[in-house]
Every structure is written in structure tokens, then in C-alpha cells.
Amino acid sequence: MDFISNTDAQNGEMLAAIGIKSIDELFEAIPKHLKVKRPEIDDGMSEYDVLRLMEQIASHNTYSQYVNYLGAGAYEHHVPALVGAITGKSEFLTSYTPYQAEASQGMLQLIFEFQSAICALTGLDVSNASLYDGASACGEALLMSLRLRKERNKVLIASSVHPHYRGVITQYLESHHTEIVLIPIKKDGQLDLNFVNDHLDDKTAGVLLQSPNFFGIMEDVKEITSLAKQNDVLTILCANPLAYGIYATPAELGVDIAVGDCQPFGLPLNFGGPYVGYMACRQELVRQMPGRIIGETVDTKGRRGFVLTLQAREQHIRREKATSNICTNQALAALACLIGILWYGKEGVPKLALTNYQRTQYLKQGLESAGFQTLGGTRVFNEFAVKFPKPVLNHFRYHKIEPGVSLELYYPQFKDFLLVAVTETKSQEQLDHYLSEAKEII
């Protein structure tokens, strides 16, 4: 079936108004040899049949039967019911980019509020309207640092930044022939600060860290920002924004640009997307920040209103000199994150972050007591690496537990470790089940 409104009769009237006999005349510009034959059979489906088909395909995904302990940049959290109710509203779901500001005050204001929420979480001065995901946000931030330090062409990137993010980053930096120096990690899963000391110099434009890092461990960010400031190097911190519910903000740590993925607030796992990248920075850097930015202004009657601003940086005006090629932001997904953040609010975000931390420690320390080695001590957030003496995936899966991401693919030195994420969705019962199955292995 299709969603075409017109009847044949109405189409007939339209053809007459145009002054042609058949619709084929409208396609005369297409050379004959390029024309595709019109399908003769209708292979479409009714709404009911497609729903049944999708339910059937969904049933081929057995994953929802497992208790999920996978993290690594995508976290299972409760998605408040209000999120779907708001994002499903016609006026938000079916509107476009707010280029006609007067007709889009709803969208513009909520993005302004999203920007404000990101600033509240990070403590920084300005935020953009969102980017595709955490990975592209990191790439864009590094490009931003190169623009701000035009005479320098070297960046330092922590090896403890998510491996997929580092993969995407190379795409952004490739054409600039930037020297990329990877900061190695020590056996404990944290960055080698001596290395940073040796390699961070006045030829470095920016340094990118992640904290909590890929192993869930909090890095010594302050140490690095101090070093960076001595050499006028820009620091970029990539982080799960939920961590700022309990941990020090980028502003407090002296960071210049904060990036990451807002997925933990208000977005389901959805097999990896759509997620929402965020970027916030200090005031002086705003003109080099990519992406859309919404600003407050007034109308002709002095009433408050919101508009897309600082657009001269963007692709539709600057074209090849644009700060980025980005056209969409994640709008509706950013709205979902905003509702998620606001639903928890001033009191709830710290409480949510704390219970994530506590449940993680419960499992982590339980495993340690059973004799398993973990990384990070108490310096983790809602994820940690644990070493299992032998292959354990099948054992856990038999008991309908997906126990963690195997680090073998990413870090050979940690090949026997699993990365385990514990969020507020895990009850004590479930965590005890994990512990008892782990003990079975020994």
C-alpha cells in the first residue's frame, strides 16, 4: 500500500491543468535507455501484514531474553515513559530544521534548553545543539582544536578512549595529515602520565582523554589539564554525561572542550543508534564550535524568542570553509535526552549516578571477594574490567546472562578480561545471580 491521497480522477484533472495527456510526458527528460520498466505486480503489504512481519523479525532477536551487562559506549537505563510521549508529538516528530524561526519556537526553545542542560552538567559556558554521536563529537572537537591552534598539527589521544571512537576520529583527521600520538595505558588500565609529560609540547594542538575511560576508570584529568595549560594546548574530555552527576565537571577540571554521548539519558539501546553527541566549550572558543547553535533574542514587540544563530560558520553559508559539513543534528533524539535529564532533574541525576556507582561496586567487590582480578579499584563509574581465568561466555549465556564485552578484540594485553556495565536496571537478585554463576566457574 502507499500513502498517496489523490484518486485517478483527481490526477486526471491535474494532467488537464498542466496540459498533458499522460504522466509519462513529465518524464521525457529521462533518456529511454535509462528508464526502468514499471513493475506489474503489486508486491506491497498492508499495515497489518507489515506489523506481523516486523513482529516476526523481532522475535528472531533473542537478546531481550538475556540480562544485559554490556556497556562500552551504549548503556541500558530506564527510559522514562514521558520521553516517548513527548517525542511522539506530531509537532516535534514531523517538523523540520527550524529555518523559519517564527514557526518553530517549540523546537528552538527545547534545543536551547538542551544546550542549557549540557552546560549545567558540564559546568562549561556554551553547548551546541548536538552532533551525531560521541565518536563524531570527538572527531569534531579535535578538528576544532586544530583550527584554534592553526600553526600546530599534532594531537595526543588517549588509548583508553573508546576504540570505535578512535576509529571514527582517524576519518576526521586523515585529510589534515595530523600527527596523531597515542598515549599508552599502563597495566592498571589508566593513562601513562609520564608519556603525556614527554610528548605534550608547543607543537600539540589538542589532547583528547576519556574519563571514565573505556575500562570505566576515572583518569587523572587535572594532572593533564595542568600540563596542557603550560603549553597552551587545548584539552578535550570525552565522558558519559551521567558521570557528572557525582564526579567533577570538565569546568572544575580545567577542560576546554567537553564531548561525549548523551545516550544514557532517555535513549534505548536501539542496536547502536540513534544516539546523541554533545559538545560544550569555554566561551572564547564558541565561534569555532561546529554544529547548530540556538540563541535567545527578541521579536519586533520585544518578546523573547529563539533562533538559529552563528550560522555563518555552517555549511549552508560557508560551504567549503564551513567549520563542519554537519547539516542535521540529532534534534528529536536530543529532545529525548533532554526529557531524560529533566525527569531526573537537580535531585535525581546525582541519585541516579550514585546508584549506578553503588550497584557497580556491589558486583565488582563481590567478584573481587570471590578471587577475581578487576581494574580500577573504587575509581570507576558504572563499568569495570574483570579477568576470568578461562572462557566464560557460554557458561553465562546458558544461564541467560550476557556477562560483558570481551576486551580481546580491542586490547590484547587485557585479552582475558570482560568489560562489565552495571546500571540502575540491575537488582540485587540479578547481581547475586551473576556472582553465583561466576563462582561456578572456578
Add this chain to the structure above:
Amino acid sequence: MKYTESHEWVELQNDVATVGVTNFAQKELGEIVYVELPIVGKHVKAGEEAAVLESTKAAADVYSPLSGTIIEVNKLLNESSELINQSPESNGWLFKLQISDNKEYDNLMDSKAYLAKFK
């Protein structure tokens, strides 16, 4: 005063040149909201991008008409970019440079030629 095809004007006194954009340019751009001025000390070649003017709907590159070193920029523009619209060919000047090649100045258009081309 001399002019370029890309709507810059330049006034030379000894070997110091003052550069700005013409009235035609400011009208085309609309209200200027931001100016990205060059760094003092920067070396530029004639025809090289030296500054950027932003309005809400457009961004325009300003090209240095002559080769030389930037010795001064119009700091007033940081707070009052509208000076460029109000007084493009005097108070709205952008930067001054110490030129390196006198001959380049002679090759630019004079006001008669410029106005003939861009009324």
C-alpha cells in the same frame, strides 16, 4: 585611495597601508555581526585571505590587496562591528600593514575605475 575587484579599499601613507571594505561590500553583506581580524605580525601576500566578515546570513572573506606584515587591527570592531556598515571607508577600517612591494599599489584600480565597474 585604491580598490580591488573583491571590494577592498586601501590607503597608502609611506609604506603603511590601511585596508577596509567598500560601501558596496557592506551593503551586499547586510548588518555585520562579527569580524575575524588577522593577528598582528602575520605576513600576508596580495590576494591572500586576511579577515572574515560575518552577517547573519553570509560570511565573506576579505583579501589583502597588498603583500606585507599586519601591524595594527581595528580593535573597536570587536565590540562595534556595525562601524563597518556605518562608516566602511573610514572608521570601519579593518587592519593596517607594512607593505613589502610598492609596485603592487600601482596595479590596483582607482576610484573612477572601481565606481565604473560597481556602481
Add this chain to the structure above:
Amino acid sequence: MSKTIFEKSQKGQHAFSLPKESRAFLSFHPPQELLRKQPLELPEISEIDLTRHFSQLARKNMGIDTHFYPLGSCTMKLNPRINEVCAALPGFSRTHPLAPEDAVQGNLSIISELITLLSSICGMTAGTLVPNAGAQGEFTGLKMIFAYHRKRNDNKRTEILVPDNAHGTNPATAAMAGYTIVPIRTNAQGDMDLDDLRKKASETTAGLMLTNPNTLGLFSPLISEIAKIVHEKGGLLYYDGANLNPILNIARPGDMGFDVMHINLHKTFSTPHGGGGPGSGPVLCNDKLKEFLPVPRVENNKIIWNDPNSIGLMASFHGNFAIYLRAFVYAKMHGHLGLRRIGEQSVLNANYLKAKLSKIFTIPFPQHCMHEFVIQADNYLDKNIKALDIAKRLLDYGVHAPTVYFPLIIKECMLVEPTESESKDTLDQFVHIMEKIVEEIKTNPTLVQTAPHTMSVTRLDEVLAAKRPILKH
């Protein structure tokens, strides 16, 4: 005066509830020295106030559901709710991107089948659903072109040719990929200037980025010749799929000579525009380029995360799965005939509007258009009325304005795209409204100049917003 959610904060109020606590959890405390000291300045707001705030904001917004939205180049067609119902099925939404393959066979089958479907519609042989938006798709395609030339050890190819009427993302993306942009002129008939192309295509050309029909809504009959010119010089052709709607199952970019392309699922395949995202920009290619496709890939129901010839990762995981899932539903519902009917109807609707509006506006290109057409609204400049003013007055009549001032090469440009969704009735109403506005221009131009009058705000001071930016609460 409108308040932001921050200004509605009331001390002690909240909406949240947390999962059941356990005493065993309470003894764990994060290290003191790492803690946040800076207060968290988020609003304190109850659930009803939160709900009301956003519901009221919704009323200040136009969407396809509520208003005719002929925004050229954006394809504002109906976003069917069946897409939403299917995307929300927990069997899909609860899958983690790193879940073991055998537990997500449903997702993998959708990925494989959708790539096959899109490839066949477009005359390509392979593809990826990973790019998160059209611009990201362009970036991916250009990276693949770069990899192709590098594999041939051809380092001379530093230029990308782009028509002067191209969408801004084309040159911006080419610059990001490290290329120099060489613009190609459009002739007076709205087609590519072939002489200019012949002059500029050379051994330093990596490729040409093009959309067909172009941004003026015109199909270039010269496309095979264009492809030949570029291919003969060793360059490749990139198809910007933004204008795919009118040629669905009518003509195929692969047949036209394109080597690689992207599709905007949020345009052609009805995934929701969402106020500016999230989009999805799948990339399709022919055999020349398929080895360079990004990872992850799905092959034989398995996920491949590494491949030596691949350009690598272009997103954190599999791309916007929940978005292309919607496109899959849409494609399955329509089938090949349904998709063809989309192409036919979108073109019929556009030409009907063009015929009716040509009585009151200048249509610079008189030939049949495809799914969209350009109006040159400069015939009212003597009354000081610009395209922007007409656009703003349309809002008062309950219509979202067409795209204005794009493409850049047409004066006082309005780009109108009705899409196949709209009925003749709606189109007639639109024509009637435009006629009324033209009347107003003659009898009461100030009304149009100062429009809109019935929105929640009047014209906004964009200069102030740019000069004295207030970017947060």
C-alpha cells in the same frame, strides 16, 4: 512571556523515581577527591509541569502532521505512524550493538535485506547503512573514492567537481575529505554547462558530486554524457540522493553512471524529520568501490568489524538502526510498485503546482520539472517585497514556507516541493493562498513585509542573536 523550563523550577519538586534500593548497595561511596563540588543547576520540576511545558512548546511548532510543508529539497512527506509502532517493538529497541550475533539475527536480516533492496532500486551492487546522516553519507562516499585512487597509486587526484547550484554539504564535505572544490557552471536552461565540465575535468579530478534531478528540480538528460566525460578522465561519480524521490523505480543512479551515492532516509523513505534529526544516510556503490565500504558489515548473518580494504568505522556502532528500521517498514509496505507510484505522484503534484503558480510568479525554467521547482519571486521588489516576506506571510495562512534563497544562483528563490502525499485539494488551497498574498502585496504590502502576525512571535532579531549571543539559560 514564555519561560524556559529552568525558569519554571520549584524547589523540592521532582518527577523521577528510582528502581528499588537495596541496603547492601548503600555502603559504597565514590572517592572523595573525584567528587563534583560545583552545584548541578538543573531544574526541579514535577512530572505534570514537565509534561505541560513540552506540550505547550509543541503548540508553537509546525509539522507535516499539522501543516502543508512544501519545503524544497527536504521531501516533507507523511511520516506514517506504523513506522513508529514497529521501531518501538522491544525486540528491536532492547538490542545492544555489541550483542552476540546469534542473539540479534532479526536485526542482521533487516540490515542485509534493506541494503539489497536499496541497491536494486538504485542500480548499485553493495552498500552500508552506517552513516548517520546525508552529510555523513557524502563523507563516507568521498572517503571511498579517496581509497579507490590511493589503491591505484594515483596521488594526483586532489579535486572534486561540484555544480555551482549544489547543496552546501557537498563542498563542505569535500573540504573535510581533503579535496579542493572546483565549481561547474549551470547554463541558462538550468542544466550543467558541459563545456565548462570538459574544461575542468582532468587527471587531477577525483570525482564529480552531483544530484539528478538537480537542486532546481530538473532532470539532466545529458547525464550519460556527463558520466562519460568524468570517467574518461579517470574520475568517479558521486550521487547526492537528496532528490531521489521523483525517480524511485523510474530511473536508477547506477544506470546513469554513478559509482557511489547516498540516500537520505529522512527524505525519501519517510523517517521522521524530528525537527532536524536524527537522519540516516546509507551509502550504496558499484563493484568498483565495494571493497572500501565501511565497517561494521553484515555478511552471511555475521558481523564483520574488521576488513583490510575498508575505510574503517564511520560511526560508533551500526549507525542509526532505529531510523533505517523505519525505512525498512516503509519500503516493505510500498513494494516496488508503491515506490514507483511515489515517484510518479511526486512529479505530477509538482508540475501541477508549477502550472498553477506560473500565472502569478516567474518560473525561470519552463520545462517540466521533477519533484520540485523554482520560483523567482523578484517581480514584487518594486513594492519592497522579497521572497522572505512571502514566506513569512504564508505562515499566517497555516502553510510552512517553501525553501527560500536556495539554490543560491536564482534571485529571490523559492524552492517548492509538495511531495506525493498531498491531495489536489491541498495543492489548490496553497495556490489560492499564494494568490491572496499576491493581492495583499498589491493592496497592503506592509502586511506582508511585517509578517508573520499570528505566530507566537513576530520576526526575530537575528542580528542581536549573532552579536550578543545568549546560548543558554
